[in-house]
Amino acid sequence: MTMGHAAQAGGHDHDAGAAGHGGDPGRRSRVAVMGSGSWGTAFANVVADAGTADVVMWGRRPEVVESIRVRHENPDYFPGLALNPALTATSEPAVALAGADVIVIAVPSQSLRANLAQWKPHVPPGAVVVSLMKGIELGTCLRMSEVIAEVLELPPEQVAVVSGPNLAREIAERQPATAVVACTHEPTAVHLQHICKSAYFRPYTNTDVIGAELGGAVKNVIALAVGVAVGMGFGDNAKASLITRGLAETVRLAVSLGADEHTLAGLAGMGDLVATCSSPLSRNRTFGERLGSGMTLDEVIAETRQTAEGVKSSESILALAQRHGVDMPITAAVVGMMHHDLSPAEALLAFMSRTAKPERYGV
Numbered sequence: 505m506t507m508g509h510a511a512q513a514g515g516h517d518h519d520a521g522a523a524g525h526g527g528d529p530g531r532r533s534r535v536a537v538m539g540s541g542s543w544g545t546a547f548a549n550v551v552a553d554a555g556t557a558d559v560v561m562w563g564r565r566p567e568v569v570e571s572i573r574v575r576h577e578n579p580d581y582f583p584g585l586a587l588n589p590a591l592t593a594t595s596e597p598a599v600a601l602a603g604a605d606v607i608v609i610a611v612p613s614q615s616l617r618a619n620l621a622q623w624k625p626h627v628p629p630g631a632v633v634v635s636l637m638k639g640i641e642l643g644t645c646l647r648m649s650e651v652i653a654e655v656l657e658l659p660p661e662q663v664a665v666v667s668g669p670n671l672a673r674e675i676a677e678r679q680p681a682t683a684v685v686a687c688t689h690e691p692t693a694v695h696l697q698h699i700c701k702s703a704y705f706r707p708y709t710n711t712d713v714i715g716a717e718l719g720g721a722v723k724n725v726i727a728l729a730v731g732v733a734v735g736m737g738f739g740d741n742a743k744a745s746l747i748t749r750g751l752a753e754t755v756r757l758a759v760s761l762g763a764d765e766h767t768l769a770g771l772a773g774m775g776d777l778v779a780t781c782s783s784p785l786s787r788n789r790t791f792g793e794r795l796g797s798g799m800t801l802d803e804v805i806a807e808t809r810q811t812a813e814g815v816k817s818s819e820s821i822l823a824l825a826q827r828h829g830v831d832m833p834i835t836a837a838v839v840g841m842m843h844h845d846l847s848p849a850e851a852l853l854a855f856m857s858r859t860a861k862p863e864r865y866g867v
């Protein structure tokens with residue numbers, strides 16, 4: 505299903521128009537979307553379709569930027585798909601960031617810190633920075649919003665997260681979807697909700713940033729495990745078991761880090777987990793499926809063009825869990841397969857031969 509631009513443009517609320525942090529209630533927002541891969545492009549298009557803000561994208565490759573600007577198309581990620589003609593693009597970070605009151609970031613998680621260091625001199629004071637990323641930094645075990653706050657020296661009310669069941673291709677095709685906009689400062693979340701709410705994209709606010717981010721990061725790891733099971737030829741019982749026990753270990757970690765467990769029962773937790781683990785569009789699930797079907801890790805890596813965040817983040821998530829004394833057996837099995845030459849068959853054996861337990865423990 506692809507809806508025309510006229511159909512989406514009217515979908516925004518007028519009751520949520522209060523400006524966010526440092527904003528001027530009467531002024532139209534300027535949104536910079538940093539990253540023109542799959543999700544950066546699809547989300548920039550959502551904001552342009554919502555119609556309440558001017559949107560400029562930043563991308564590294566001049567030819568992609570030129571195509572977005574002139575032909576309203578991102579040929580690398582969504583060939584043939586018409587982007588909103590109001591979307592503009594640049595390959596100069598300083599140009600994208602100039603005058604932005606909202607900065608949305610969609611680069612691979614492990615490159616975020618280096619990108620922020622380059623962008624920092626151009627970030628306007630008072631801008632709200634929104635993470636679309638679903639990863640945990642290697643080494644520091646920090647969530648993306650924590651990396652943003654640390655490098656840009658921003659208070660929590662200027663840092664937000666958008667997460668949920670948001671497979672980029674479906675959203676680029678303007679299929680209906682929901683999401684969570686999380687910020688500890690609720691008026692900021694409401695402002696961002698206003699900026700990205702359209703006829704096909706329905707964001708809900710939440711003040712639980714920790715839960716929203718951990719839900720998004722851990723589901724990538726569980727999707728790798730589900731993919732492996734699918735690749736090994738297993739059916740829906742195995743998938744449902746991994747999704748459900750994956751949610752259990754996500755909740756254990758998130759709650760021990762201060763999240764509200766209701767967030768993990770919501771769109772950024774269960775919603776995203778179900779979408780990602782069920783969809784052939786998921787890069788993480790596809791990565792796992794290739795490994796489970798007998799390809800070597802090197803072969804899978806060579807075939808994977810886009811970011812499968814769970815591969816690297818599985819290590820930082822397991823380190824975080826160990827630091828907090830949280831048991832995450834599926835994550836441990838994924839780390840074994842991704843980083844320690846554990847075969848899918850060995851990982852399955854390790855998981856199934858764990859000591860018997862009550863369903864609910866350690867929360």
Ligand SMILES: NC(=O)C1=CN([C@@H]2O[C@H](COP(=O)(O)OP(=O)(O)OC[C@H]3O[C@@H](n4cnc5c(N)ncnc54)[C@H](O)[C@@H]3O)[C@@H](O)[C@H]2O)C=CC1
Pocket residue numbers: 539540541542543544563564581610611612613615619636637638639670671672673809810811813
């Ligand atoms: N694609 C999806 O459906 C969704 C992705 N996400 C998250 O969004 C984040 C970005 O993912 P995608 O856009 O899907 O990835 P992608 O692989 O499609 O695009 C990543 C973009 O970052 C650029 N890039 C790569 N290395 C870079 C570096 N060192 N510095 C600056 N830019 C660099 C690439 O050229 C590309 O434009 C990830 O954390 C992912 O988990 C979240 C929701 C949905």
Ligand SMILES: O=C(CO)COP(=O)(O)O
Pocket residue numbers: 638668669670671672724727776779780785786787788789811812813
């Ligand atoms: O986060 C996503 C959907 O919400 C996209 O998942 P993948 O990164 O596995 O494609």
